[in-house]
Amino acid sequence: MNKTPAISDAEWNSNQTDSAKQTSGRxxxxxxxxxxxxxxxxxxxxxxxxxxxxxxxxxxFLLRDPHLYYVIxxxxxxxxxxxxxxxxxxxxxxxxxxxxxxxxxxxxGVLIGGVLFGAGWxxxxxxxxxxxxxxxxxxxxxxxxxxGAFLGMYCYAILKSRLPH
Amino acid sequence: MLDWIRExxxxxxxxxxxxxxxxxxxxxxxKDFGISTxxxxxGAVCSPGSRLEYFAKxxxxxxxxxxxxxxxxxxxxxxxxxxxxAQPIEFLPNSYQGTSGAxxxxxxxxxxxxxxxxxxxxxxxxxxxxxxxxxxxxxxxTICFFAGGLGVTWGLGNWLF
Numbered sequence: 001m002n003k004t005p006a007i008s009d010a011e012w013n014s015n016q017t018d019s020a021k022q023t024s025g026r027x028x029x030x031x032x033x034x035x036x037x038x039x040x041x042x043x044x045x046x047x048x049x050x051x052x053x054x055x056x057x058x059x060x061f062l063l064r065d066p067h068l069y070y071v072i073x074x075x076x077x078x079x080x081x082x083x084x085x086x087x088x089x090x091x092x093x094x095x096x097x098x099x100x101x102x103x104x105x106x107x108x109g110v111l112i113g114g115v116l117f118g119a120g121w122x123x124x125x126x127x128x129x130x131x132x133x134x135x136x137x138x139x140x141x142x143x144x145x146x147x148g149a150f151l152g153m154y155c156y157a158i159l160k161s162r163l164p165h
Numbered sequence: 166m167l168d169w170i171r172e173x174x175x176x177x178x179x180x181x182x183x184x185x186x187x188x189x190x191x192x193x194x195x196k197d198f199g200i201s202t203x204x205x206x207x208g209a210v211c212s213p214g215s216r217l218e219y220f221a222k223x224x225x226x227x228x229x230x231x232x233x234x235x236x237x238x239x240x241x242x243x244x245x246x247x248x249x250x251a252q253p254i255e256f257l258p259n260s261y262q263g264t265s266g267a268x269x270x271x272x273x274x275x276x277x278x279x280x281x282x283x284x285x286x287x288x289x290x291x292x293x294x295x296x297x298x299x300x301x302x303x304x305x306x307t308i309c310f311f312a313g314g315l316g317v318t319w320g321l322g323n324w325l326f
Binding site for chain 2: 146
C-alpha cells in the first residue's frame with residue numbers, strides 16, 4: 001500500500017541530524033548576537049553597580065559599606081520573582097521549551113571550592129564576570145587575574161579525580 | 166539631563182538590572198546564566214585532544230556561547246568606562262600596581278578559577294541563578310563564598326592589603 005521507498009533507520013537519523021544541524025546553525029548566529037548583546041548589557045550594569053571595583057568589594061567584606069549586599073540581595077529577589085512570573089504565565093524560551101532548571105549538585109567541593117573562591121574574590125576584588133569587564137575596559141592588570149584563573153581551572157582539571165566530591 | 170547615568174548607579178537600580186539578566190538569558194537565549202563555565206570552555210578550546218576528562222568530555226560546541234557572553238562583558242566594560250562614566254572607574258587600588266600586586270592577582274585569580282570550578286559555579290551561576298531557582302547547594306556555596314571572603318579580609322587583611 002505504501003509506495004514510498006523504505007528508509008533505513010540510519011538514513012532517517014542522519015537526515016534528522018542534518019536538518020537539526022542546519023536549523024541550529026541558522027538560529028545560532030542570531031542567538032550568539034543576542035548573547036553578545038546580553039553580555040554587553042551585563043558588563044555595563046556590573047560596571048555601573050561598581051561590583052567591578054576592588055575597593056567596593058573590600059568595603060563589602062569589611063562590612064563598611066552595604067551597597068553590594070543590597071545589590072546582590074535585590075538581584076536575587078528580582079531574578080526569583082521573574083522566574084516565578086515566567087512560569088506562571090507559561091512563557092517559553094526562544095527554543096520553545098518550558099522554563100526549567102538543571103540543579104547544581106551538592107558535594108564537598110561546594111564547601112571547599114566555595115571558601116577558596118571567596119578568598120580569591122576578596123584578594124582580587126573581582127569574581128569571574130568583572131575579570132572580563134576590567135580587561136575590556138583596559139585595566140590590563142586583570143590579565144594577571146585571568147591567567148591565574150585559567151591556571152586554577154587547569155589545576156582543577158588535573159586534580160579532579162583525586163579531590164573529594 | 167542624563168548626567169545621572171554617568172554617575173555610579175544606586176543599589177536598587179543596579180540590583181534590579183543585575184537580577185533581570187537571569188530571565189533575559191533564559192527567555193532570549195535559553196541559557197542558565199553563569200560565567201565561570203567560560204573558564205572550562207577556554208581550557209577545552211586551548212587543549213584539543215587533551216586526555217583530561219574535564220576537557221575531553223566537555224561539549225565545546227554547546228558551551229561556545231559562554232565565550233561569546235564574556236566577549237560581550239568585555240565590550241560592556243569598555244562602553245561603561247568610555248561612554249558612561251563621569252570619572253574614570255577605579256578598578257584596582259594603586260597598591261596593586263607592581264610586582265607584589267601582580268603576585269596577589271595571580272594567586273587570587275588561581276583561587277577564583279580553582280574554587281569556582283570545584284564548587285561548580287561562581288557568584289553568577291550559584292549566588293544569583295542558583296538561589297533564584299531555590300537550589301539549596303547554591304545557597305550553601307554562597308555562604309561559603311562569603312565565609313572565604315570575610316575570612317581572608319579579616320584574618321589576613323593586615324598582612325595582605
